[in-house]
Amino acid sequence: MADGNVKVLGAWPSPFVMRVRVALHLKSVDYDNIEENLLEAKSELLLKSNPLHKKVPVLIHGDKFVCESLIIVQYIDELWCSAPSILPSDPYDRAESRFWAAYFFPALRRVLLGPTEEDQKAAMAEVLEGVVLLEEAFKRLSKGKAFFGGDNVGYVDLAAGSLLAWIQVIEKFTETKLLSEDKTPSLVTWADCFSSHAAVKDVFPDTDKLADFGMKFRAEILKAAAATTTN
Amino acid sequence: MADGNVKVLGAWPSPFVMRVRVALHLKSVDYDNIEENLLEAKSELLLKSNPLHKKVPVLIHGDKFVCESLIIVQYIDELWCSAPSILPSDPYDRAESRFWAAYFFPALRRVLLGPTEEDQKAAMAEVLEGVVLLEEAFKRLSKGKAFFGGDNVGYVDLAAGSLLAWIQVIEKFTETKLLSEDKTPSLVTWADCFSSHAAVKDVFPDTDKLADFGMKFRAEILKAAAATTTN
Numbered sequence: 001m002a003d004g005n006v007k008v009l010g011a012w013p014s015p016f017v018m019r020v021r022v023a024l025h026l027k028s029v030d031y032d033n034i035e036e037n038l039l040e041a042k043s044e045l046l047l048k049s050n051p052l053h054k055k056v057p058v059l060i061h062g063d064k065f066v067c068e069s070l071i072i073v074q075y076i077d078e079l080w081c082s083a084p085s086i087l088p089s090d091p092y093d094r095a096e097s098r099f100w101a102a103y104f105f106p107a108l109r110r111v112l113l114g115p116t117e118e119d120q121k122a123a124m125a126e127v128l129e130g131v132v133l134l135e136e137a138f139k140r141l142s143k144g145k146a147f148f149g150g151d152n153v154g155y156v157d158l159a160a161g162s163l164l165a166w167i168q169v170i171e172k173f174t175e176t177k178l179l180s181e182d183k184t185p186s187l188v189t190w191a192d193c194f195s196s197h198a199a200v201k202d203v204f205p206d207t208d209k210l211a212d213f214g215m216k217f218r219a220e221i222l223k224a225a226a227a228t229t230t231n
Numbered sequence: 232m233a234d235g236n237v238k239v240l241g242a243w244p245s246p247f248v249m250r251v252r253v254a255l256h257l258k259s260v261d262y263d264n265i266e267e268n269l270l271e272a273k274s275e276l277l278l279k280s281n282p283l284h285k286k287v288p289v290l291i292h293g294d295k296f297v298c299e300s301l302i303i304v305q306y307i308d309e310l311w312c313s314a315p316s317i318l319p320s321d322p323y324d325r326a327e328s329r330f331w332a333a334y335f336f337p338a339l340r341r342v343l344l345g346p347t348e349e350d351q352k353a354a355m356a357e358v359l360e361g362v363v364l365l366e367e368a369f370k371r372l373s374k375g376k377a378f379f380g381g382d383n384v385g386y387v388d389l390a391a392g393s394l395l396a397w398i399q400v401i402e403k404f405t406e407t408k409l410l411s412e413d414k415t416p417s418l419v420t421w422a423d424c425f426s427s428h429a430a431v432k433d434v435f436p437d438t439d440k441l442a443d444f445g446m447k448f449r450a451e452i453l454k455a456a457a458a459t460t461t462n
Contacts, residue, residue: 052334052364061323064323066323066330068329068330068333071326071329071333072326074325074326075322075323075326078322079322079323091306091310092292092295092297092310094305094306095302095303095305098299098302098305099297099298099299099302102299102302133283
């Protein structure tokens, strides 16, 4: 389905951007990808299209701007509704999907970017507890199928799956397994299915390249924090 | 419409609980209200029904638990779909509503509960900037009608309107007008329409009572923070 009028203002290392691009792939919507460099000053287009949060991703659809990854995914799901649904149809299943999609990220970010080592450790404990809960949620939501969404990649798959590459980076940096055959066997299998899915594999970042970006991004954050403290 | 099987685990001072109760009123759904005391230990029912976040509101519908206020509101909107919609029908209008509904609260909470006086001041500056942006959004979304949702109380009305009583408390404590004829004339009129609406007025808390609760709640938070620091 060619639309010709759809652009994603994104950045390859961003899990939030990945959600949007995978959603468009699932709906077979053609789009132009505009890369924002997260290590440089924000572009005029980003400031204009998301003046409030100034963050990628932004979906540019004709003269409309849609911001916030999960809001964009729902927009895509509702607009291109002839392709298979990303959200389930039952109201309670939808609520559960929304709940689990919103869960998880803040602690994961703090493992790498928390203000103190103590905070980073506390965040790691939260994440390790969280993945076990997500394993339970997977068993319930997937009903024995490959994805949270059943046979197809769904809303929770997009939300949680977009974090997998960063999880691998954290595992590399901290030398701690977040997903393991021992504690989260279903998620280990799911992670393989998700990252190799046709809609995902071309936008799933290489771990070494992402780890390299992660180091640079962390340095930028620390530099900015130091500047704020000394000002 | 009597359902007989719907309960809200809530607390009268919580803006998040108000969203859920008003949504049920808008859909004419009968429900039992179970009050959680936010100044005391969490109830067994709360820990069982929302084990992850342990927060009100929880909608108990038969044997199902739905958590997180905006997820509950969407659940209510999708389940009782014969009553007028809370979210608009157009995908882009829905995305805009979701965007504005998710905006705003963190800074408002920090005005009263921020860890330092400096943080509280920064939060106040954010809020004052935010209400002006919300005024602009109101003009665009309401299309000259009384509510963000047009003629009817909609999703952004629930999300932002539930904060009005706390805004009044903050105005009282800080002696600073957050909404004013001068800077946010549309929101001043909207606030009156919202708080006196038939679906809202019975659950809109009295400012003095809420201010009294706010003082006690703040003391509890400070006590807990002090205990963490000295442990």
